[in-house]
Amino acid sequence: MIRDPETFEALLDSVRRFVRERLVPAENEVADTDEIPEAIVQEMREMGLFGLTIPESYGGLELTTEEEARLLFELCKTSPAFRSVIGTTVGIGSQGILMDGTEEQKAYYLPKLATGELSSSFALTEPDAGSDAASLRTTAIRGTDSEGDHYIVNGTKRYITNAPHSKIFTLMARTNRADKGAGGVSAFIVDAQSPGISLGKNDKKMGQKGAHTCDVMFDNVRVPAANLIGGKEGQGFKTAMKVLEKGRIHLAAVCVGVAQRILDDALRYAIDRKQFGQPIAEFQLVQAMLADSKAELYAAECMVIDAARKRDEGRSVSTEASCCKMFASEMCGRVADRAVQILGGAGYLSEYGIERFYRDVRLFRLYEGTTQIQQIIIGRNMVLEARG
CATH class of the missing domain: 1.10.540.10 (Acyl-CoA dehydrogenase/oxidase, N-terminal domain)
Known part of the structure; x- marks a missing residue:
């Protein structure tokens, strides 16, 4: 809209x-x-x-x-x-x-x-709870003392994007240790400067230089009870899933933008680069790679806009969001791969930038739910819908 x-x-x-x-x-x-x-x-x-x-x-x-x-x-x-x-x-x-x-x-x-006075990170993933996010082990135990109601948080979060720069964390932690599933998880706003919080070294990643991730450790971190998101325990996993659902449309849109840049660069190179006395853009097999990329990019863009409009109308978009994230992230990887192929040897050299994008976009198929997690969500929703 x-x-x-x-x-x-x-x-x-x-x-x-x-x-x-x-x-x-x-x-x-x-x-x-x-x-x-x-x-x-x-x-x-x-x-x-x-x-x-x-x-x-x-x-x-x-x-x-x-x-x-x-x-x-x-x-x-x-x-x-x-x-x-x-x-x-x-x-x-x-x-x-x-x-x-x-x-x-x-x-x-x-x-x-x-x-931008405050920046924030989403602290869900853990060393032993990645795709199986509901099994997280970070705990938040409620207590009361002279300073009021609070929670004591202990645990470790992994691959937290922007953690080195964030002022607050949206943290998912287990408030009910008897409930090992999603129902025992609550969401908190945590001041990143709180005593007991420490950061690991910045992860050395394949790509996306300039975008930092690291582990975040919580050692008896005191969090005011007023920072329990929504003021109610046991709602954290539901909050996380709603956040990730919208985030999948967001990330799919990111993939469309990056893929368009990669395709633009590949097309420009194909027009300028000459072999056998003519631009390689004139060769039908090069045109086929360009056409495949254009068609997939167009499809992803249409999917994103359709899902976004449905969400703006207040409709449930769990399936559509996962379809977008799955298709757009895979599409972006294929566009990058074809671009390297179109550039040939130049595509393998850092000075042309395409190899950097090739490494950068690989992450899109992993974070905020892998391609395989999206397939599970889509398939599960299809079965539930068919059963009524």
Whole structure:
């Protein structure tokens, strides 16, 4: 749903200029240093990019799901690391508060997240609880003392995106140790500076330099009871699944933007590169690879917009979100692979950038639910729907 086409198009134009003039020229620097310049992060704050999905009443832009997707199509025509700067704050790091938080929690945290004063991470995955997220072992035990009601958190979270830079964590922890399943899990807002929190070393990843992940350890961390999201125990896994459902549409839109950039670069190379006296773009087998990429990219874009519109209408999109995430992430990998093939030997060299994208996009098929997890969700939903 696009509410004000003229205003929204102006926002898209500013994002396109930002990508073209600031982000693309900085790609090599980020790849070499594994750091995104603070000046770029500050520009993102000034553009309101940290508050894309946060309601206007809390200082955000309050984009609809479709508007967010269309903006990501443009913002992600560059290194995925730039999107990661805002990704967890815009998406999985804030949506739990937005969807299920108390009014007091929303009023305190959302304005600070919208401006980028606070950044957030989503702390769900653990060393022994990845795809099987409901089996998490981090505990939050309630207690009371002279300072009031609180929880004591112990455990370790793994692969937490933006953890080295986050000011708060949306944390999933087990409040009912007798319930080993999803019903024993609750969601919390945790100050990242709380005593007892420590970070592991930044993970050395295959790609996405500039987007940092690491382990987060909680050792007797005191969390005020007021920071229990929604004020009710046992709702954390439901919150996490709602957050991830929307996040899958978000990530599918990211895949569309990155794939479009990769295809644009491959097409430009094919037009400029000459063999046998003509551009390789004239060869039918090269055209076949370009055409396959274009068709799959178009299909993914249509899927994302359809799912986003359904969500904006208030419809359940569990199946559609998983279809989008599964197809778009796999599509992006295939587009990157074909691009390397089109460039030939040049595609294997770092100076052309395609090999960097090839490594970067591999992650899309893993985080926020692997391709296989999406298949399970889709298949399970199909069976449930057929049974009525």
